[in-house]
Amino acid sequence: MLLTGSQIVMEELLAHGVNTVFGYPGGAALNLYDALYEYRDRIRHIMTAHEQGACHAADGYARSGGHTGVVFATSGPGATNLVTGIATAWMDSVPLVAITANVASNLIGRDAFQEIYITGITMPITKHNFMVNDPADISDVLRDAFRIAHSGRKGPVLVDITKDATMALCEYQYRSPETLPEPLCINPADAGRVAALIDAAQRPVFYCGGGVIASDSTEWVRRIAAKGDIPVCHSMMGAGVISHDDPLNLGMVGMHGTVAANLAVDRCDLLLAVGVRFPDRVALNPGRFASSAKIVHIDADRxxxxxxxKVEVALRCDLRQALTAIENQVQGASHPAWIKDIQAWKAECAPTLSGDDALEPRSLIGKISELSGPEAIYVTDVGQHQMWAAQYLHHTEPKRFITSGGLGTMGFGYGAAIGAQLANPGNRIVHLTGDGSFHMNLNEGCTAVSYGLPIITVIFNNGVLGMVYQWQSQFYGQRYSATVPDRKTDFVCMAEAFGAKGFSARTLEEFEECYKQALTEKGPVWIDCAIDKDARVLPMIPGGGTVEDMITE
Amino acid sequence: MDMIQNTRKVISILVDNKPNTLARISSLVGRRNYNIETITASETHMPGVTLITLVVTDSDPDILEQIVAHIEKLEVVREVHVMDNNGGLYRELLLLKVMVDKKARSSLLETAEVFRARIIDLSRSSLIIELTGEPAKIDGFMDLMSDYELVEVCRTGVTGMSRGL
Structure with a gap:
């Protein structure tokens, strides 16, 4: 059948099971948006306040739901506003297809109004990108885009389409989506070798990351851990790989990881690193990371x-398939002495609470965990509140902790929460943010109101840019350069001005009352929580340090 | 003498001839803070397939391994391999324009003759020399030419092929 380029885009979205897209219209995107209007009964378009919010929403949609996120933007500033969002998805390997409109092909290269070379700009932050100026190529390109975004190590793909190509007519024939390449299987001998290492180890530890979550391999990590009596720690991106109350759970490892996790990695004789990158926030001193251990590293990306x-055994393969094969061959073991050590570290270092009614970050997060129910999905911004959330939330399942790990994008949270809510309409979405991060993209409050999304935003408001402030306290002689902004923002009034509900809390009791009220609301709620500006994220290993340098108080 | 200096590595990359392919590869190498000495791209006998030959300074084998692993991931890349410095044949083409009057011309021509270089343009006060050879030979010739007043120099960069099958 004869369709316009824009209609072909819609048909390909439908062919790939896409029923929700995020975006913001504009001149070059008029034809695409005209087609979105035509297909509105089958494709829901969520219009945000800003393209960055739309991109984070598509990202949050993908992270929490598992489907490739799709975002639309117009040319020029529309496209450049996506850049931080695309980079965020790139660093955390989130499958995303960004579709940007560009000016008509006869204007390309003439510095036309709202023309930008977005394929050049996004080259280092996409798995691949395309520029299309012929409607006959749109179908093939989108099929490739979805295949690339969702195969191997997932990630963002950008498709830039000129305005004339979105308008011109072209013959279109439905084809089923391209089949994803077969997962790369682990060599059976390698699976046997890893299983033998597990069985022979005296002090094994799992170090799991976002790759385990992205490949839906959590179940297999849990099985191997149970069978081989292996304690499990995780990177921030791996939160949810094991339940917080599992005796084998060590919690997060790295700069702000638990004492038990960092000690266990330091002392173990076998480190099973799965779907991780050994980044500078975990392997702070790469030369001395897990220095007594044989390290097995399994990852989808060579x-x-x-x-x-440097590791002893490096295996590039599909995690789920590899872990299944290894699980089959592990005989099983128990390490009572090792587990006893670990239990002692966990007990020794359990942080204590003052027990009074003040809004301490840990008690606040404990209260949120307690009241939100087991199905809640938590989305964070970036900074101190993010670390507290990673440390203290009761993580139970994968894909319930949505956070910008690699890029550390302040302002990620609200957009991502909107995406998570649309992907999971039945789940409670809780957005944890700081006053610094929230100021960056709180404009998305209007989006949450427009679509009636009952997202609860908890603002950890200490009046300072807490994480940088903490470093200035500790390492820069308390010279608080540009971290004490003296804002006068009244978040309660602001929420009401957007058409949302606003509350504020100064004590834990007040918070509980607001939160219970928030849980009954049909639309978005902001709760402004007064936090002490000197509350720190602890423990902490300074950059480049080892477990010996850990600051615990 | 090695065909190519041991401080360099030659990476041979077969790619689809698609827009931005060269930029994708050069930007990737740049991202790793690795310096490209020369880069060449040319058509092959296979339609739509281009060969890119990249010469980089060989400082750290881990970084080289990283570059190859990243290049391999690019959608447009079909094949990548790091060539063996001794097992490959490498060639480069030099064009050189030099100011030279009648008096100095004969000694210059003598030098060119030794290197089997060709004179492809001659005027009263200048000439253009063409030389093909291993990069080390070109370097040697350039060294001798530095005695003269050079006007323009262009080198194509290295292209190479493994011996045998």
Whole structure:
């Protein structure tokens, strides 16, 4: 049948099971948006306040739901506003297809109004990108885009389409989506070798990351851990790989990881690193990371192997398939002495609470965990509140902790929460943010109101840019350069001005009352929580340090 | 003498001839803070397939391994390999324009003759020399030419092929 380029885009979205897209219209995107209007009964378009919010929403949609996120933007500033969002998805390997309109092909290269070379700009932050100026190529390109975004190590793909190509007519024939390449299987001998290492180890530890979550391999990590009596720690991106109350759970490892996790990695004789990158926030001193251990590293991406830390066994393969094969061959073991050490570290270092009614970050997060129910999905911004959330939330399942790990994008949270809510209409979405991060993209409050999304935003408001402030306290002689902004923002009034509900809390009791009220609301709620500006994220290993340098108080 | 200096590595990359392919590869190498000495791209006998030959300074084998692993991931890349410095044949083409009057011309021509270089343009006060050879030979010739007043120099960069099958 004869369709316009824009209609072909819609048909390909439908062919790939896409029923929700995020975006913001504009001149060059008029034809695409005209087609979105035509297809509105089958494709829901969520219009945000800003393209960055739309991109984070598509990202949050993908992270929490598992489907490739799709975002639309117009040319020029529309496209450049996506850049931080695309980079965020790139660093955390989130499958995303960004579709940008560009000016008509006869204007390309003439510095036309709102023309930008977005394929050039996004080259280092996409798995691949395309520029299309012929409607006959749109179908093939989108099929490739979805295949690339969702195969191997997932990630963002950008498709830039000129305005004339979105308008011109072209013959279109439905084809089923391209089949994803077969997962790369682990060599059976390698699976046997890893299983033998597990069985022979005296002090094994799992170090799991976002790759485990992205490949839906959590179940297999849990099985191997149970069978081989292996304690499990995780990177921030791996939160949810094991339940917080599992005796084998060590919690997060790295700069702000638990004492038990960092000690266990330091002392173990076998480190099973799965779907991780050994980044500078975990392997702070790569030369001395897990220095007593044989390290087995399994990852879908060859370029991650031996990148930051040299390992004994480096295996590039599909995680789910590999872990299944290894689980089959592990005989099973128990390490009572090792587990006893670990239990002692966990007990010794359990942080204590003052027990009074003040809004301490840990008690606040404990209260949120307690009241939100087991199905809640938590989305964070970036900074101190993010670390507290990673440390203290009761993580139970994968894909319930949505956070910008690699890029550390302040302002990620609200957009991502909107995406998570649309992907999971039945789940409670809780957005944890700081006053610094929230100021960056709180404009998305209007989006949450427009679509009636009952997202609860908890603002950890200490009046300072807490994480940088903490470093200035500790390492820069308390010279608080540009971290004490003296804002006068009244978040309660602001929420009401957007058409949302606003509350504020100064004590835990007040918070509980507001939160219970928030849980009954049909639309978005902001709760402004007064936090002490001197509350710190602890423990902490300074950059480049080891477990010996850990600051615990 | 090695065909190519041991401080360099030659990476041979077969790619689809698609827009931006060269930029994708050069930007990737740049991202790793690795310096490209020369880069060449040319058509092959296979339609739509281009060969890119990249010469980089060989400082750290881990970084080289990283570059190859990243290049391999690019959608447009079909094949990548790091060539063996001794097992490959490498060639480069030099064009050189030099100011030279009648008096100095004969000694210059003598030098060119030794290197089997060709004179492809001659005027009263200048000439253009063409030389093909291993990069080390070109370097040697350039060294001798530095005695003269050079006007323009262009080198194509290295292209190479493994011996045998």
């Amino acid at each position: 370029s991650e192997l031996n990148k930051n830390v």
